[in-house]
Ligand code: ATP
């Protein structure tokens with residue numbers, strides 16, 4: 188037998204005998220039989236098991252007893268319905284079932300009811316009103332994550348992770364077309380990649396090892412020291428973030444690239460600008476159904492992005508904040524709150540939700556960041572933002588060993604603690620730069636979602652390491 192995808196069931200197939208494998212989404216009995224809604228990924232279709240023809244009472248009884256979320260195989264005839272079926276994606280047709288087999292029965296107790304989990308987001312007021320009317324509350328975020336394998340079945344979640352997969356594909360394809368080689372750097376390291384307290388340590392045959400906080404040194408070694416020139420990586424990044432925020436995970440997916448620079452680090456910014464515009468264009472063009480499925484549950488405004496990408500200097504960004512009455516420090520880092528405000532100000536002034544900001548103060552960037560030749564208090568570094576939140580950090584790196592040592596000393600980093608990093612620059616390194624993108628952040632912010640746990644399939648935070 189050949190199964191037909193639920194999404195392909197339209198009036199064009201009316202009269203055909205169809206085999207489906209799908210899950211039982213809902214089940215409603217009436218006198219002459221039972222209405223089932225069958226679900227597969229983003230799609231739902233109504234099916235009926237009514238007494239008549241080859242269908243007798245025992246078969247109706249069997250169909251009624253199938254628990255929700257069970258996987259079933261059914262055979263039936265597709266018919267056009269007199270009026271559109273509300274609540275189903277395949278509105279114009281219905282399957283008259285003649286044969287039914289349970290492939291895998293679901294427990295009758297479902298900790299997450301998919302039909303509840305896919306209801307559109309509600310405001311707290313709407314939620315309260317629904318509760319007073321005795322309607323089921325929205326499924327709690329923690330319950331969803333405890334039973335993520337069920338929660339993932341909602342059309343919005345199906346769509347989010349298909350979009351996430353598309354973002355990775357377009358990242359790879361765009362950079363591959365520009366000559367970037369995909370690498371796989373080690374995640375077990377002898378020392379911290381980014382330093383700071385956000386490092387996980389583990390036992391490595393009796394010595395302490397760190398989980399990679401980024402592929403930083405390795406992508407630099409491959410691109411600038413190892414002769415590859417242009418490299419990219421899609422891989423896990425581990426950060427022992429102690430506090431739980433809406434945008435930090437303890438494990439996320441880094442989309443990194445590193446490239447040698449011919450003349451100027453703006454070459455890196457140009458690669459980023461073209462890369463993101465290409466990713467956004469392709470997702471908008473090829474993921475229309477997925478975007479609609481997300482929007483149905485989590486309404487959002489389309490991302491506005493300029494071509495080429497708007498680029499401000501850090502000074503210009505700070506000035507926008509100061510002019511709007513905020514107390515922003517021209518030589519400090521931006522707080523989360525100031526980032527958000529700046530995003531609003533830029534959107535208002537330039538009509539874009541996506542922009543780059545470069546020439547960050549040198550003191551707030553890692554020791555390996557190249558200072559700005561024309562202003563030593565600034566650096567050849569940048570961040571990229573969507574809707575006022577950081578999605579990328581990047582920079583030109585220092586490729587001269589002595590200068591690197593000097594900068595490490597100025598950051599009070601003991602040289603013996605970064606010996607393996609420094610060693611790589613002893614034998615000739617080309618000028619280079621690059622950046623790191625947080626995949627879950629990009630998808631969260633592109634889709635206007637409010638929490639990064641929605642775009643991490645199995646999120647890790649200080650309170651969650653399972654499932
Ligand atoms: P990254 O750490 O990768 O650079 P980020 O978004 O965490 O990305 P930071 O420069 O570390 O960027 O921090 C930017 C702002 O985010 C900080 O000023 C701080 O307000 C906030 N922030 C960062 N980490 C945390 C955290 N773990 N908990 C709460 N707020 C945080």
Ligand code: AMO
Pocket residue numbers: 381400401402403426428434435436437438439441443577578579580581582621622623624625626627628639
């Ligand atoms: P940075 O530390 O800024 O830079 O990280 C790069 C990007 O990764 C994402 N990100 C996170 N996403 C989810 N949870 C977290 N805890 C988290 N921390 C960071 C953000 C951020 O912009 N080596 C440099 C990059 C480079 O210069 O190439 C680095 O790791 O989107």
